[in-house]
Amino acid sequence: MTENRLAKVSRRAMTGGLVFAALSLAAVAAAILTPLPSHKAGGSSQAPGRVPAIHPPPKSSGSLQARITGQVQEMIRPLQGIAAVKDDGAAAKMASRLQLQGIVNMGGQFVAYVCVDKGSVVAIKTGGTILEFSVLRVEEKTVTLCREGVQVVLP
Numbered sequence: 001m002t003e004n005r006l007a008k009v010s011r012r013a014m015t016g017g018l019v020f021a022a023l024s025l026a027a028v029a030a031a032i033l034t035p036l037p038s039h040k041a042g043g044s045s046q047a048p049g050r051v052p053a054i055h056p057p058p059k060s061s062g063s064l065q066a067r068i069t070g071q072v073q074e075m076i077r078p079l080q081g082i083a084a085v086k087d088d089g090a091a092a093k094m095a096s097r098l099q100l101q102g103i104v105n106m107g108g109q110f111v112a113y114v115c116v117d118k119g120s121v122v123a124i125k126t127g128g129t130i131l132e133f134s135v136l137r138v139e140e141k142t143v144t145l146c147r148e149g150v151q152v153v154l155p
Helices: 003-035 064-076 090-095
Strands: 098-106 109-116 119-122 131-140 144-147 148-153
Touching: 003 064, 090 131, 090 144, 090 148, 098 144, 109 131
Parallel strands: none
Antiparallel strands: 098 109, 109 119, 131 144, 144 148
């Protein structure tokens, strides 16, 4: 009697497994054959991520409401291309390893001499690098460095 029961359970398990496999295969086929939705919002021909220009009302309109509305639209318009930068203090900590020794004007371009870790002195120009910083500007009395969007000024 137990062998007969075991055979029934085995057949039911096999049938259940076949049903599961068939449903899984159908789901995969449906996922592959279904077209992806278009990302165009409202049929706009503009590039994704771009904010449309907001034009204020013409200056000739004498209505106070029109002038105020135009100004409000200009104030609300979001900035484009400026990402928020979170300063975790790593740039300031790394900048503490640098000490500005002097700045020299060479052929119309400023060159800064910076001591690294109280050891070697490195000459840097605008566009160069030092440690993990990019050199944004070398001016007459200061050097502006940037690391991951955080700016540091060496006096």
